[in-house]
Amino acid sequence: MRLDLATWQEVETYLQTSGGIIVPTGSTEQHGPMGLIGTDAICAEKVAEGAAERAGAMVAPTLAYTPAPFNMAFPGTMSLSEPVFEALVAELVEGLLSHGFDCIYFLNGHGANLAPLARVADRFAGARIRIRSWWEAEAVDTLRKTYYGDWEGMHATPSEVAITQATHRVVPPGLAETPPRKISRDFIERHSGDRHGPPKQHREQFPDGRVGSHSALATPQHGGALLKAAEAAVAEDYLDLLAGAPQRG
């Protein structure tokens, strides 16, 4: 059930039997020549909605404005500073807790959200808060490796592009037909959580916006399979978070 499409009475009834909520977190930033600006938000939202349906969970509106300062040299990117995002999430968590949502599951689609989300979870150490990115589960990771191997890369990944192709639209590859510059595993590790350089330098380094990801390998069929695998994994993990909470109703 989507929170934004529920009435307050429906939410009150839901809270009598469950204190769980899934909060999708994405971004609004360039995703290469064939990736939609909203890719991260779309992926997190669609996986969250599918998982919620399977697990009978409530889904909060997607947090699509998040930190992406390194992509600000590409038009269309909208970025919040980390302190602003962290403060925003902290206030939302406080509000959810006050209503009785005591199991908060952040389903993430953007690396740079992870550090601020973890700091918020630390602040509310007594609450049940779990943070997972949709690509983390083993079944999903296996699919990504099978489909794309090293060409999954870091940004504008074929797997995230595939999901948006399955749910929204396919943009012709254009520039992205040719593979991007390959990046090393070491580079990926050193830049995990989107620890990239300043905007101008980042665009000079990755002129078309792809960071080692061969987006053109994406297909809507892959996207459908990735979505299904991620939905099932997140539903299971969400129910596991809930299982530790005191019974209601």
Ligand SMILES: [Zn+2]
């Ligand atoms: Zn992304």
